[in-house]
Amino acid sequence: VTTALAGLGIGGVAVAFAAQKTLENIFAAVAIASDRPFSLGDTVRIGSLVGTVEDLGLRSTRIRTFERTVVTVPNSTVVGSEVVNLSARDRMLYNPTLSLVYDTRPEKLRRILEAIRELLATHPRVVQEGARCRFRGFGESALLVEVYCHLDTQEWEEYLALAEELNFALAEIVEREGSAFAFPTRTVYLAGGGSH
The missing domain is CATH 3.30.70.100 (Alpha-Beta Plaits)
Structure with a gap:
């Protein structure tokens, strides 16, 4: 019985930990919906990720990158990151x-x-x-x-x-105007100066 209770305790901790992450993402989805940092179809930068928002779910946001891949970002990561809405710029x-x-x-x-x-x-x-x-x-x-x-x-x-x-x-x-574009150059001076 003690072993079973211990097993339930460990299992309960695992379930609680998993539920914590899920609840964290759901609360983050609510925060995103209320703050509205972006809308579907907007081009955004979240950390180093740049792409177009394709879906905002309860647990995650899906972003299509310029390489045409889809990246799923947990909503808690979105809320904890700096979000730059590139579609909102006026110039x-x-x-x-x-x-x-x-x-x-x-x-x-x-x-x-x-x-x-x-x-x-x-x-x-x-x-x-x-x-x-x-x-x-x-x-x-x-x-x-x-x-x-x-x-x-x-x-x-x-x-x-x-x-x-x-x-x-x-x-x-x-x-x-008679100029030109430069390219990187190096001048090499050889020591010794004598003929070989």
């Missing part, structure tokens, strides 16, 4: 850094900066608030020019098309 950041060759003369660099600023100021989908282009400094093998602006879109595919359009425009400006 998208465009922030490339251009690496220009070091033989770009200062006057050419100024013309490049002016042309990029003009591009940003006249493009109909560039949000003017905060848009800028700056000579950021000297990199290991390039002069660094930062372009920073937001694009007036919430759709990923449209963002990609706008970013591509701007990338081509930036490349044309650099070429037109």
Whole structure:
């Protein structure tokens, strides 16, 4: 009888532990439903996971990743994580850094900066608030020019098309002004100097 009671005690602890996790996930589902950090169809980032919310159940949330896999996340994990709702953004950041060759003369660099600023100021989908282009400094093998602006879109595919359009425009400006994009280079000096 004592052994049976001990077995029931251990079994009861196991059942209680399993029930605790289930209840934790159910309460988390209620918290998600009341806070509404996302809706079905929204693209979210939960920790390092990024994807589209496909289902919100009592125990878990299912997210389809960009690799087209479905990840099931316990609701308690969702509630305990930082949730970024990418679908809720009102615009998208465009922030490339251009690496220009070091033989770009200062006057050419100024013309490049002016042309990029003009591009940003006249493009109909560039949000003017905060848009800028700056000579950021000297990199290991390039002069660094930062372009920073937001694009007036919430759709990923449209963002990609706008970013591509701007990338081509930036490349044309650099070429037109007589500069070029740099690539990592190394100069090797050999000690000894004697002929072999």
